Amino acid sequence: MQFSGLLREHTLKITLQRMGILDEIAKAGHIDIDHLYEVIHASSPSVSLATIYKNANQIYEKGILEAIKVP
Numbered sequence: 001m002q003f004s005g006l007l008r009e010h011t012l013k014i015t016l017q018r019m020g021i022l023d024e025i026a027k028a029g030h031i032d033i034d035h036l037y038e039v040i041h042a043s044s045p046s047v048s049l050a051t052i053y054k055n056a057n058q059i060y061e062k063g064i065l066e067a068i069k070v071p
Contacts, residue, residue: 010062017047017055022064030068 003022004014012018020040025031031039037052059065 010064012062017051021056
């Protein structure tokens with residue numbers, strides 16, 4: 001999938017963190033934020049949980065991602 005174009009369309013800067021988040025979600029289909037962090041952190045140890053939350057939230061706010069609330 002062309003995530004760089006999608007980010008550009010929604011006026012988000014193209015960053016490695018955002019590309020990684022979208023790539024991992026595309027691979028997994030559905031993934032919780034903690035598991036997403038584990039997967040990304042394994043390949044990029046310098047990425048913090050706060051960075052994943054911040055970027056995932058920005059992508060969500062632009063309507064690219066949907067959140068599913070689980071009890």
